[in-house]
Amino acid sequence: MEKKQQVDYIIVGQGLAGTLLSHFLLLENQRVVVLDYPHEGRTSNIAAGLVNPVTGRRIAKSWRFEELSAFAKETYQSLEGQLGVQLWHDRRIVRALHNTFEENEWMRRSGYPEFQSYMNDEPEMAEFAGKVKEPHAWGELTGCAQVALPLLVESWRKLLEREGLFFTENIDYQKLRFENGQVVYNNWSAQKLIFCVGAKAVENPFFNHLPFLATKGELLIVRIPGLQAGRILKHKLFLVPLGEDLYWAGSTSRFEFEGPNPTSLGRETLLAELEKTLAVPFEVVSHLAGIRPTVADLRPFLGLHPQYPALAIFNGLGTKGALLGPFFAKQMTNFLLRKGELEAEVDIKRFEQTVRSGHFFTKDKTG
Numbered sequence: 543m544e545k546k547q548q549v550d551y552i553i554v555g556q557g558l559a560g561t562l563l564s565h566f567l568l569l570e571n572q573r574v575v576v577l578d579y580p581h582e583g584r585t586s587n588i589a590a591g592l593v594n595p596v597t598g599r600r601i602a603k604s605w606r607f608e609e610l611s612a613f614a615k616e617t618y619q620s621l622e623g624q625l626g627v628q629l630w631h632d633r634r635i636v637r638a639l640h641n642t643f644e645e646n647e648w649m650r651r652s653g654y655p656e657f658q659s660y661m662n663d664e665p666e667m668a669e670f671a672g673k674v675k676e677p678h679a680w681g682e683l684t685g686c687a688q689v690a691l692p693l694l695v696e697s698w699r700k701l702l703e704r705e706g707l708f709f710t711e712n713i714d715y716q717k718l719r720f721e722n723g724q725v726v727y728n729n730w731s732a733q734k735l736i737f738c739v740g741a742k743a744v745e746n747p748f749f750n751h752l753p754f755l756a757t758k759g760e761l762l763i764v765r766i767p768g769l770q771a772g773r774i775l776k777h778k779l780f781l782v783p784l785g786e787d788l789y790w791a792g793s794t795s796r797f798e799f800e801g802p803n804p805t806s807l808g809r810e811t812l813l814a815e816l817e818k819t820l821a822v823p824f825e826v827v828s829h830l831a832g833i834r835p836t837v838a839d840l841r842p843f844l845g846l847h848p849q850y851p852a853l854a855i856f857n858g859l860g861t862k863g864a865l866l867g868p869f870f871a872k873q874m875t876n877f878l879l880r881k882g883e884l885e886a887e888v889d890i891k892r893f894e895q896t897v898r899s900g901h902f903f904t905k906d907k908t909g
């Protein structure tokens with residue numbers, strides 16, 4: 543019989559979740575292999591990576607922003623040292639307020655002490671004069687950041703490859719075996735296998751009854767030589783400077799979609815928003831799409847399978863992976879190493895479980 547390679551952890555999926563989890567497990571001197579297949583619709587390689595203290599039309603504060611962003615900054619900066627690339631960029635976002643409702647919400651929130659340090663009511667806008675369509679009013683968010691997620695996953699994959707820890711494998715769930723408390727897949731045997739497969743989790747028979755509510759996002763990379771923006775602009779859409787006159791322009795958000803690829807509807811929507819935003823010409827360089835692993839209660843999914851404790855999940859980073867990822871990858875690591883507990887709010891145990899024929903279901907609240 544072929545000899546199996548014994549490791550401590552098999553991580554499936556190397557987007558942001560698998561990258562951060564493998565990073566923290568390796569820091570703890572664990573034996574890790576990472577198996578990933580580059581499926582259409584994966585997101586970390588196309589995301590803007592914004593870390594934003596205040597989001598949405600109603601200008602809500604991001605959950606546990608101070609604690610999560612401080613830990614995120616520390617983690618990405620430590621990875622910068624290891625990978626020799628810049629990942630964390632401190633940023634400001636100038637935000638168009640399109641009507642009196644938005645302006646009133648802005649003024650109301652910026653009066654609260656916990657918002658004050660992030661909100662500037664009178665931003666300097668000379669940089670955008672004549673280049674951007676004038677909205678009703680402007681505000682500015684400080685304390686934001688942009689994390690180079692595509693660069694992070696690519697650089698981390700190269701590091702794993704150099705160490706012999708990365709394998710291109712499209713996991714076939716039917717081939718998983720459980721032997722003597724170990725999980726076995728192809729040539730590897732491990733005490734735990736952790737799924738970090740993003741929105742593809744809905745295809746995973748072991749975890750596909752968690753309430754994933756994936757959203758498809760499309761974006762354009764555009765060249766705008768006349769804009770010369772140093773700050774991120776949030777007008778009809780986000781315009782994130784990438785350097786050399788290129789901008790990340792997005793994004794759409796759809797719960798209902800046919801497949802992972804860019805669509806003509808998405809392109810038209812984005813072009814219409816660009817027309818409503820810009821007063822200078824632009825040129826489309828590329829059109830990209832991904833599926834966000836968004837979830838019903840907006841909290842990450844961490845934990846063990848109730849029937850197969852050799853299987854675990856780290857997922858549900860949703861629209862805020864750059865902010866949530868580091869803190870909860872560390873929490874998952876401590877949990878796996880029996881050095882800490884999972885918080886109830888992120889533990890998948892929060893979905894009351896009924897194990898039926900190998901699956902578990904969210905309990906019907908009306909039942």
Ligand SMILES: Cc1cc2nc3c(=O)[nH]c(=O)nc-3n(C[C@H](O)[C@H](O)[C@H](O)COP(=O)(O)OP(=O)(O)OC[C@H]3O[C@@H](n4cnc5c(N)ncnc54)[C@H](O)[C@@H]3O)c2cc1C
Nearest residue numbers: 555557558559579581585586591592713740759862863864
């Ligand atoms: C348009 C858009 C904009 C976004 N902007 C932001 C932003 O500004 N800030 C922010 O914080 N977040 C943003 N996000 C969300 C962010 O992308 C996610 O939170 C995060 O990247 C999710 O990472 P992940 O590792 O869970 O999933 P993914 O990045 O999708 O990684 C999953 C990996 O698993 C692989 N995989 C799947 N199935 C298998 C299998 N069977 N075998 C092997 N490998 C498999 C996939 O191919 C992929 O490589 C954005 C998302 C989109 C779509």
